[in-house]
Amino acid sequence: MGNWKVGTRRSNLALTQTNWVVDQLKGLAPEADFELHEIVTKGDRILDVTLSKVGGKGLFVKEIEQSLFDKETDFAVHSCKDMPSELPEGLVIGAIPKRVDPRDVLLSKDGKTLDELPEGALVGTSSLRRSAQILAHRPDIQIESLRGNIDTRVRKLEEGNFDAIILAAAGLERVNFEGEIAQFLPVEISLPAVGQGALAIECRADDKEMLALLKRIDHEPTRRAVTAERSFLHKLQGGCQVPIGAYATVAEDNLITLTGMVGSPDGKQLFKNTATGNDPLALGIQVAEALLAQGAGEVLEQVLRENQQ
Numbered sequence: 001m002g003n004w005k006v007g008t009r010r011s012n013l014a015l016t017q018t019n020w021v022v023d024q025l026k027g028l029a030p031e032a033d034f035e036l037h038e039i040v041t042k043g044d045r046i047l048d049v050t051l052s053k054v055g056g057k058g059l060f061v062k063e064i065e066q067s068l069f070d071k072e073t074d075f076a077v078h079s080c081k082d083m084p085s086e087l088p089e090g091l092v093i094g095a096i097p098k099r100v101d102p103r104d105v106l107l108s109k110d111g112k113t114l115d116e117l118p119e120g121a122l123v124g125t126s127s128l129r130r131s132a133q134i135l136a137h138r139p140d141i142q143i144e145s146l147r148g149n150i151d152t153r154v155r156k157l158e159e160g161n162f163d164a165i166i167l168a169a170a171g172l173e174r175v176n177f178e179g180e181i182a183q184f185l186p187v188e189i190s191l192p193a194v195g196q197g198a199l200a201i202e203c204r205a206d207d208k209e210m211l212a213l214l215k216r217i218d219h220e221p222t223r224r225a226v227t228a229e230r231s232f233l234h235k236l237q238g239g240c241q242v243p244i245g246a247y248a249t250v251a252e253d254n255l256i257t258l259t260g261m262v263g264s265p266d267g268k269q270l271f272k273n274t275a276t277g278n279d280p281l282a283l284g285i286q287v288a289e290a291l292l293a294q295g296a297g298e299v300l301e302q303v304l305r306e307n308q309q
């Protein structure tokens, strides 16, 4: 039943994730057919500029969403953290499979941990969220921009351009680079990006047959956690260009505990709040409002002003 066209980015990580999803679906619907369509996004094309300066939300998803609207594809596999907090009218997230490790990790010369890095060490990351939190923990560290696919970033570390780099555990795990990890950063030090470690499968809102198939690989606790994180992000109007982090877990009683963070890129100001609740949307808004009450709004406005310059 069904002949599905699948939109995917072309990177090793994107293809690995897409193939993983297709394998899951084939296991559930052996008679279905899947055809991969590789799509190059703006975020893939512009590699020489710091992400926060490229501007615009959804850098890695726009062209893929267009192909869904045009019916060139039927569903698309994204890293959840690359998805803007609001989807265009007519598209929905049909499934969020079980999340893998959400943490950030440090890769370094000689396997040094964050605390073992020498005074003034050079750390590569283009994420304001990561730089804010690293600098809050180690103000002596020098941060330098680092973009590109996982392979490119690891190569730049190996070529000696940095003392350490920071990446997502999930991406490394998926492309079998875990061996390179020097340290899993505790979420108390580096709160992950919203949705980090989870996949989001997007499709047309009116495609009933597609939705019925995707529902079978949806993981309810992950969806609840990620929905709370995305509600938090949406309330703060954030994208990948602002220093915002969030991480939610779901306990056995189904209650969600969400921690949210807003920081200044220099790490001198870091606002955090944790709350527990049953309704993911309300919980996200509650944690966002707690941060705004602490003064996080001014920090976010400052970052947005600087990005526009």
Ligand SMILES: NCc1[nH]cc(CCC(=O)O)c1CC(=O)O
Binding pocket: 079, 080, 081, 082, 166, 167, 168, 169, 170, 171, 172, 195, 196, 197, 198, 199
């Ligand atoms: N921003 C790019 C991106 N999008 C998703 C992942 C990793 C996989 C994930 O978090 O699900 C990465 C690489 C990274 O941040 O290290």
